[in-house]
Amino acid sequence: MNKETMKPEERQALVELLYQLADDDFILSFRGSEWLGLAPHIEEDVAFSSINQDMMGHASMYFRLLEELGEGDSDSIAHLRKPEQFRNAIILEEVNGPGTYLEKPDYDWAFAVVRNYFYAVAKQIRLESLRICSYEPLREAAKKILMEQYYHLMHWELWFKQLVTSTDEAKKRMTDAIQKVWKDFGGVLTLGPYYADIVKANLIEDEALLKKRWMNKMEAVFKEVGLDFPGAPRMERGNGRKGEHTSDLEGALSTLSEVYRANPAAGW
Amino acid sequence: MATMTLQEKILFKLQDVKDPEIASISIVDLGMVHEVKVDGSRVTVSVLPTFVGCPALHIIERDIENAIISIDEVEDVKVDFVYTPQWTSDRISPEGRERLKEFGIAPPPLDHVMGEPWSIECPYCGSPYVTMENIFGPTACRCILYCKSCKNPFEAMKPVLNLD
Numbered sequence: 001m002n003k004e005t006m007k008p009e010e011r012q013a014l015v016e017l018l019y020q021l022a023d024d025d026f027i028l029s030f031r032g033s034e035w036l037g038l039a040p041h042i043e044e045d046v047a048f049s050s051i052n053q054d055m056m057g058h059a060s061m062y063f064r065l066l067e068e069l070g071e072g073d074s075d076s077i078a079h080l081r082k083p084e085q086f087r088n089a090i091i092l093e094e095v096n097g098p099g100t101y102l103e104k105p106d107y108d109w110a111f112a113v114v115r116n117y118f119y120a121v122a123k124q125i126r127l128e129s130l131r132i133c134s135y136e137p138l139r140e141a142a143k144k145i146l147m148e149q150y151y152h153l154m155h156w157e158l159w160f161k162q163l164v165t166s167t168d169e170a171k172k173r174m175t176d177a178i179q180k181v182w183k184d185f186g187g188v189l190t191l192g193p194y195y196a197d198i199v200k201a202n203l204i205e206d207e208a209l210l211k212k213r214w215m216n217k218m219e220a221v222f223k224e225v226g227l228d229f230p231g232a233p234r235m236e237r238g239n240g241r242k243g244e245h246t247s248d249l250e251g252a253l254s255t256l257s258e259v260y261r262a263n264p265a266a267g268w
Numbered sequence: 269m270a271t272m273t274l275q276e277k278i279l280f281k282l283q284d285v286k287d288p289e290i291a292s293i294s295i296v297d298l299g300m301v302h303e304v305k306v307d308g309s310r311v312t313v314s315v316l317p318t319f320v321g322c323p324a325l326h327i328i329e330r331d332i333e334n335a336i337i338s339i340d341e342v343e344d345v346k347v348d349f350v351y352t353p354q355w356t357s358d359r360i361s362p363e364g365r366e367r368l369k370e371f372g373i374a375p376p377p378l379d380h381v382m383g384e385p386w387s388i389e390c391p392y393c394g395s396p397y398v399t400m401e402n403i404f405g406p407t408a409c410r411c412i413l414y415c416k417s418c419k420n421p422f423e424a425m426k427p428v429l430n431l432d
């Protein structure tokens with residue numbers, strides 16, 4: 001399938017999927033970047049900012065694919081949309097913890113590890129499925145991203161397994177974070193209202209299959225580290241794929257786009 | 269020089285375009301130049317980015333344009349970043365591997381299989397007794413190691429290979 005021959009419903013499905021992929025990486029890498037200088041140690045600061053830079057690169061690659069499909073130029077796609085036009089899952093927009101980057105940040109490292117690890121597993125599964133995507137530019141982008149993602153997954157898996165099998169306090173903080181993330185992680189695992197069209201256009205495999213793969217992987221990891229597996233994750237606060245979001249997204253977007261809105265021609 | 273074709277002149281010029289983050293190595297030796305197309309006085313260079321979010325791409329694009337436009341026969345230069353084929357770390361030339369070492373960066377392991385442990389030699393003393401300090405380094409494509417023999421910290425290029 002290509003730009004010229006695709007049917008309108010196929011184009012719509014492709015655009016929806018691209019916004020989901022882009023916005024998930026975009027928002028989570030922004031939340032990650034707020035950790036700069038605050039990570040538990042200097043080596044982690046280097047690693048985490050490198051991962052965030054990669055992820056922001058992945059988002060901009062998807063934005064460029066959207067630009068090619070006539071969605072406007074990639075900078076304005078990233079910076080000028082309203083919150084309800086974003087398609088990221090709600091759990092990825094959530095603040096890192098109380099306080100802000102500039103004022104008394106009291107961020108929760110357990111939450112950062114759990115959210116990023118669960119996301120890295122889901123992203124890996126999604127990208128592997130995209131390797132047989134019917135739209136070639138997305139298929140090629142996924143292959144490229146997968147090579148980098150490999151290191152991200154390795155990184156977060158190491159943190160997750162080490163902390164969850166560490167001291168009682170670490171274990172307690174990790175299980176609290178798991179419970180918190182579990183309430184909304186279902187939002188990452190859905191393809192949203194256009195799901196049927198997305199699957200019909202052979203862009204990615206069925207969401208039930210992708211979700212099953214994620215659950216199987218998680219169940220095996222939980223077993224390995226001696227945790228009870230909580231079953232399917234939920235989507236309590238709404239479906240980001242439908243444009244439902246919390247005020248945390250508005251906060252993130254106003255910070256992210258401050259420079260661009262002030263002067264769209266600024267080079268940075 | 270008079271016997272050089274335009275294509276050869278362009279490749280020669282591209283040897284002067286260095287990776288902004290590793291000043292000793294050219295983009296040709298890094299394996300980033302995929303194709304040079306010449307159509308009369310118009311030149312198109314397809315470049316394979318090493319990492320998707322590499323912030324040096326704009327600089328590389330500008331440096332390529334400046335290098336090639338300086339050739340008399342050339343009137344127009346276009347740089348395309350393409351992702352097919354994909355850049356992999358085994359595209360770095362033997363010359364490039366030596367240049368990396370001079371810069372204190374170990375070249376990526378040859379014959380590496382993703383998922384297997386790497387074997388990396390210290391770029392200063394050649395010792396294989398090294399430990400990984402941080403798989404993420406100062407740039408997306410590098411990691412940080414420590415040599416137990418000569419007690420120097422050093423960097424290495426990450427192996428980046430197709431996972432098929």
Ligand SMILES: [Zn+2]
Binds near residue numbers: 394395416420
């Ligand atoms: Zn050494």
